Amino acid sequence: MALKVYLSGEIHTDWREQIIEGAKGLEVSFSAPVTDHGASDDCGVAILGAEENKYWHDHKGAMVNAIRTRKGIEDADVVVVRFGDKYKQWNAAFDAGYAAALGKSIIVLSPPEHQHALKEVHAAALAVAEEPHQVAGILTYVLTGKLPA
Amino acid sequence: MALKVYLSGEIHTDWREQIIEGAKGLEVSFSAPVTDHGASDDCGVAILGAEENKYWHDHKGAMVNAIRTRKGIEDADVVVVRFGDKYKQWNAAFDAGYAAALGKSIIVLSPPEHQHALKEVHAAALAVAEEPHQVAGILTYVLTGKLPA
């Protein structure tokens, strides 16, 4: 068994790297959104031409990013959705809903203080972790049957 | 043509009533989550038994609410998702993602200051409105071909 895992959400800490490191040696292939904040915001206008209106500037970028995001989620067996400390993070919750409707296995990675606000998202998840090493632990267990020492 | 419309999101203002009023006389049937905040938070434990742990208290409620939410979204032709001024509103974004993956027509109702933070959600919508009367205007046009005077 091999797993395809999509890592959605927060882009300002190294949680993706921690999970990838923790899953070293397993048959897992990871994908993720573009995590370069500037490129992600400007990709639409940089490639397809400038917009005066900020709304359409954002819109063109979000549409281009959707090509990658949808592909990543639709191909995935497992979608990990990370909520961090800052920002609205509605895109993370949106990805979780999208994954849920497709029947993907969802792991939410979120701090305890978000529990109440995330209860509908947690209700769609098969696991709620607080630390990246727990996500790696789940992937390890799912693929090998081994529990953390 | 008749439309089924699910009204997702913020539960602290009368935006649902405004849309329903504005759509009076049209062949539209509306559904929505339970909007009694207290009942919605406690439904799980009130019906199925208390939990000491707050996480499971929330979880049981969110699971019971999902029966209604999923039914509403899955049956809908149009899903209106309202983002207000307060709270995290991750459930609204989750519903938008869920609706998007099911191919529903999505109308987002959100204030201009959320534009950048909602760009991925807006990118999945067929319309982004700022006021409830605009949503009623869309429903009126879609069903009758008439534009607002």
Place this chain on the structure above:
Amino acid sequence: MALKVYLSGEIHTDWREQIIEGAKGLEVSFSAPVTDHGASDDCGVAILGAEENKYWHDHKGAMVNAIRTRKGIEDADVVVVRFGDKYKQWNAAFDAGYAAALGKSIIVLSPPEHQHALKEVHAAALAVAEEPHQVAGILTYVLTGKLPA
């Protein structure tokens, strides 16, 4: 909102009647398997001709019953699966798996002593109840937003 509810599982107690009574006045339409044990066992051979071999006797009946069972589950919004005290009840667990794969909202009605043995089935449910009135309570809440007094 109106709900279609399929009542699967145990056929030797009056749990179905209790739920139907408890949901009186709600917009719910119930369906269920044939609960006449004898007719259910013999329907295949009674209609299509006797079989010497007991396996095929059972098989013909199970196939005819599947016409009703599948229709009931596939049309349902909510599938309630009841596990009682006796028998293997593999058909109940089978129905739960069938409903889960179709994305139905599942409510399991089971006594506390089955918790460990049913953990995989419970994991696919949105609610686990011990008493029929709790199932009626869920249906009432989902359709009206009212909690039990």
Place this chain on the structure above:
Amino acid sequence: MALKVYLSGEIHTDWREQIIEGAKGLEVSFSAPVTDHGASDDCGVAILGAEENKYWHDHKGAMVNAIRTRKGIEDADVVVVRFGDKYKQWNAAFDAGYAAALGKSIIVLSPPEHQHALKEVHAAALAVAEEPHQVAGILTYVLTGKLPA
């Protein structure tokens, strides 16, 4: 033609090994749940943190195991479901129902004394075997057209 086969059910005898041995040399890739009973029961709390309540202890484990189980069944061409002599085995029947709703080819491996109790599960199967070598015989025939000597 190559087949993906998921081996669901009983974890206390060597039936999986017998089938895998009997299918040696064929283009078959097998998958299965975690068959270490202890790890399977405790995986949720071992990775995600302890629960005081036994129900949630079980629940967390069952949810984590579902990541593997669903992946295995959804990817499979053929799902073999084994019912043994002991335990309730509702998870096996649940897997059979799940596989049936997805249109998978199902082979049930069960002793003759369970025939009546399993009739609804058998009705969803393309073959009902009593011995592991018969399952290997089916896989051999399906892939090579050769019957057992």
Place this chain on the structure above:
Amino acid sequence: MALKVYLSGEIHTDWREQIIEGAKGLEVSFSAPVTDHGASDDCGVAILGAEENKYWHDHKGAMVNAIRTRKGIEDADVVVVRFGDKYKQWNAAFDAGYAAALGKSIIVLSPPEHQHALKEVHAAALAVAEEPHQVAGILTYVLTGKLPA
């Protein structure tokens, strides 16, 4: 519970009328192909213009008939496929395959002498009847739980 039943196959005997008569009083709505042989053969050219080539004459008719046939099968809960004594009846077997792939409940109505030739079609059916009253008996049982006297 109400059933939609599509009656496919042979058009030269009164088997449809017998089933409809036998199901009188039940909540069943029946549909069927056009059973006027001449109209069915010529509908394409009669409406859309003559064809010199017999192949295209037949083709235009078969395409127009497919509008009705597909609608009937896709809407049905149960598809009854009748094989009679004469003709190739490949359209009946085609309908059975079409219904099978859509997961419909299939009842085959066929004389014993066709058993071997129909074994693949029978393998996709939930019931194989020899007489129309048996089909009516199944519909009666499925909807009411009553067996024939």
Place this chain on the structure above:
Amino acid sequence: MALKVYLSGEIHTDWREQIIEGAKGLEVSFSAPVTDHGASDDCGVAILGAEENKYWHDHKGAMVNAIRTRKGIEDADVVVVRFGDKYKQWNAAFDAGYAAALGKSIIVLSPPEHQHALKEVHAAALAVAEEPHQVAGILTYVLTGKLPA
């Protein structure tokens, strides 16, 4: 049997009225896009606010119209796509492709001079008519089995 028919394409002649008239008395319910050209072009900005850029002006309108168009096509049993003498009519071809991918029964209504240019669209259709009365003839035949006098 009752049919839902979506009438897509050209909005400058009375072909829709001719078909509806010709189908009088049949169990057919028709739907169509908004056929008021001006309203259709301006609906986006009229309801949701003006755009300086003509591209986004058009875009907002096309998105709002898509709510109606998708609903009409997705609900339909039969999609009639009309190509007239003027304009690019790419929206008609787009609707045909959309309907084809959903497995809808397609009737194309097009003049003979477009045969070569429409060959890929025709290849996805069950009937190609030149006159509205032929479409009414098909609907009549499909529902009643009667051919035109």
Place this chain on the structure above:
Amino acid sequence: MALKVYLSGEIHTDWREQIIEGAKGLEVSFSAPVTDHGASDDCGVAILGAEENKYWHDHKGAMVNAIRTRKGIEDADVVVVRFGDKYKQWNAAFDAGYAAALGKSIIVLSPPEHQHALKEVHAAALAVAEEPHQVAGILTYVLTGKLPA
């Protein structure tokens, strides 16, 4: 582009070999039912145990063969269905219907004398060929754009 092609139908002539030979060098992988008539008829009882009743003898075999047939058709991009001179060949027509409902590209290979009897099957096909080399010609063209010399 690579194609998966399932070769369904008649098993008494070398049409499969002719197509495979004609497609040599192309990126095509072929699959087919078991074409050993005796093994195909007896596989059920040979592996799973004898049946006294001929109907169940046939049934067990047809069910085991369905594992291969369904896998072959469901994985295929193109399903070629061959009708020969002899036998009822209802399994071929059944496969065609099954493939049609799954949206597969169908090529029918049939002699001219079957045109009228096969018109409903032909109506679901993208090509109707009379000779195996024509099927190879189609595969060659589809993959390379080259027409026969």
Place this chain on the structure above:
Amino acid sequence: MALKVYLSGEIHTDWREQIIEGAKGLEVSFSAPVTDHGASDDCGVAILGAEENKYWHDHKGAMVNAIRTRKGIEDADVVVVRFGDKYKQWNAAFDAGYAAALGKSIIVLSPPEHQHALKEVHAAALAVAEEPHQVAGILTYVLTGKLPA
């Protein structure tokens, strides 16, 4: 992440080559319709036999081409649809509709003068480009996160 891209539409300029060149080194596999105009028009009759009637000549070819087109679109992650200066190009708009209904990511490549006529097609796209290098730019960004220099 690797992308499968289908290049639909205009066959008279080298836009496909420009995109393929611009995407050199990326994990992209491209497919396209047969772009030899003569072969594409005549493939049906060249392989399956001549037709006197031009309509059926075209039809046979369009059906054979559909084997390739459908495979290409259904396998694709991204469908690029090019509208050029000449011809009706209804097949391009048809492909866009087909891709849209399947939920594919669509990039339209079209000159500014077609904006109004293409507004419904653009409304289904995630990006609208005017030049092939912009399409290559999107593919580069989606796969690598790098923007054009």
